[in-house]
Amino acid sequence: MPxxxxxxxxxxxxxxxxxxxxxxxxxxxxxxxxFLKPSATTTMCPWKGVAHYYTIVAGGAENPDAAWYYPDPKPAAAEIKDRIAFWKGVKIS
Incomplete structure (x- = not known):
């Protein structure tokens, strides 16, 4: 289980x-x-749409903008609606 x-x-x-x-x-x-604190950061992906970010809060520390999601993805990325991805040192195992 990831x-x-x-x-x-x-x-x-x-x-x-x-x-x-x-x-x-x-x-x-x-x-x-x-574990999620809203962030004002957004970025634009040409085929997925506008990404919004969260700061991760865990173990007494914060990792700014280390999680992102697409609240209204473009049709080509519809499968990631209501899903969250991670980076900036977050390990997926």
Whole structure:
């Protein structure tokens, strides 16, 4: 079962990830809200749409903009709606 680990804490675990461009997208309901702090950061992907970010909060530390999601992805990326992906030192195992 894939899990996302940062700062020694399992911040997400599921048997239902979608892999896009090498990134595991976890269902939002499998990432406890206590580990996510909204961020004002956004970026634009030409084929997925506008990405929004979260700062990860775990183990007494914060990892700014280390999680992202597409609240309204373009049709080509519809499979990642309501899913969260990670980077910036978050290990997927």
């Amino acid at each position: 899990q996302a680990i940062w700062n020694g804490v399992a911040i997400a675990k599921t048997d239902d990830t979608v892999i896009v461009e090498g990134n595991h997208y976890f269902p939002k309901e499998d990432v406890p809200a206590q």
